[in-house]
Amino acid sequence: MSFDSLRVSSPKIVDRPFVKPLLCGPGPCDYWPSVVEALSRQVITPNCDEFYNVLDDIRAGLQYVFQTQSKLVLAMSGAGHAGMESVISNLVAPGETLLIASRGIWDQRAEIIANRLGIKTELIKSPANSIFTLDQLEPELNRLRPAALFITHGDSSTGTVQKMQGLGELCHKYGALLLVDTVVSLIGVPFLMDEWGVDGVFSSTQKAFSGPAGIAPVAFSARAEQKINNRTHEPPFYFDVKLLANQWNCYGDTRQYHHTMSPPMLWALRACLQSICNETMPVSWARHAASTAHFHKRLQEYNFEFFVPKPEDRLSTVTTVVLPPGVDYSEFVAYLREKHNILILEGRGPTVGKALRVGIMGVNARTAVADLLADAMADTLRAIHPPK
Ligand code: PMP
Structure with a gap:
């Protein structure tokens, strides 16, 4: 060849x-810190005992953090959206109805994913700064029988x-x-899958897990499992939980290849779970609540x-903060990054131009970080919007 x-x-x-x-x-x-070390380990083949042991540890850790x-229970190769797509596509067949409780942008993503899969969607909306009550949801569940x-x-x-x-x-x-x-929310806020009757749940590892994005924990209840086992439709191959359960040895009898999982991602998730399990969930929830x-x-x-008027509706991992009228949200975010080397984000979806999104979660859920951040935000506001 020339x-x-x-x-x-x-x-x-260039670097x-x-x-x-x-x-x-x-x-x-x-x-x-253990995640940094885990990510730098040399790769091994995903078809060996050393690797299988990691999968078993991860499944045990995920059963604990989901409380199921x-x-x-396993982790999808992919970011949070992979978890979303796998939960929806395995549990709702084309032509069936998915009722979506919509108050932000993630339920909109669920709607897009479901529609692409040929699932009928119905939306029930609540104002973006509040949550749903059972009384709001019951008539729609009764009427639509989805x-x-x-729900997010x-x-x-x-x-x-x-x-x-x-x-x-x-x-x-x-x-x-x-x-x-x-x-x-997982790890930062109490979540009890079995106790609350949750059938399909997904998470992602770049938030309160304090790990890299790219591996999405998912769990399915016995009721969900029944639907999966008796299914009349084929979910996308990559997200097929029946096949993945064989790869993850969920039932203790198979190690069947489905796709090449990424060892560094799995080592990183295992490292997160090791730290979280050592801390224990109640201590982690309390640490998040106290720092926020x-x-x-x-x-x-x-x-x-x-942005959220009722303190009990405020998420302890992400706070939405409203700036005084006339203050530019992008300028605020840029100044905080430039002068204080702290990264926060502007609003998204219903909070665009209406709130900042500030996260205190995972390893950063500490009072010292809360103080540093609050002082830097006050300094930023003074600098870009001096009092008259
Ligand atoms: N749901 C929620 C609540 C999220 O915050 C995010 C990411 N910001 C997602 C879903 C999507 O996750 P990912 O970007 O990891 O795909």
Whole structure:
């Protein structure tokens, strides 16, 4: 072959060093130190005992963090969206109805995914700065008799946390499965899959897990498992939980190749779970609640306002903060990054131009971080919007 025939010449790829900011947006969050080490380990083949042991550890850790005794627990190769697509596509067949409780952008993603799969969608809406009550949802479940209800537990676009008690029972009364997005809530906020009757749940590892994005924990209840085993439709091959259960040895009898999983991602997830399990969930939830309560107190002292009026509806991993009229949200975010090396994000979806999204989660859920952040935000406001 003649090398003269190359049509694209080699690009100059230079190193681009940067100073890493403190990650206080709605995700990703900074890593546990053990994750940095796990990501730098040499790769091994995903078909050997050393690797299988990691999968077993991960499944045990995920059963603990989801609080489920279900066997059908594993992690999808992919970001949170992979979890979302796998939960929806395995549990709702084309032509069936998915009722979506919509208050932010993640339920809109669920709608897009479901529609692409040929699933009928129905939306019930609540204002972006509030959550759903059982009384609001019951008439729609009764009227539509959907195959499933999709709801976001912690919504990073609005900074709200949905109350989950009673929701599973309500869905089951009307023959619906309960599907839940816990991408930005799991580890930071109490979540009890079995206790609350959740049937399909997904999360992601770049938020309160304090790991890299790219591996999405999922879990399915016995009721969901029954639907999967008796299914009349084929979900997308890559997201087929029946096949993945064989690869993950969920039932203790198979190690069947489905796709090449990424060892560094799995080592990183295992490292996250090791730290989280050592800390224990109640201690982690309390740490998140205490650091965020402290952050909110400090914000109030500086006269910042909250997008979510009721304190009990505020998500402890992501706070949505309203700036005084006339202050430019992009300028605020840029100044905080430039002058304080702290990264937060502007609003998304219903909070665009209406709120900042500030995350205190994972390894950063500490009072010292809350103080640093509140002081830097106050300084930023003074600098770009000096008092008259
Ligand atoms: N759901 C929620 C609540 C999220 O915050 C996010 C990510 N910000 C997602 C879903 C999507 O996750 P990913 O970007 O990892 O695909």
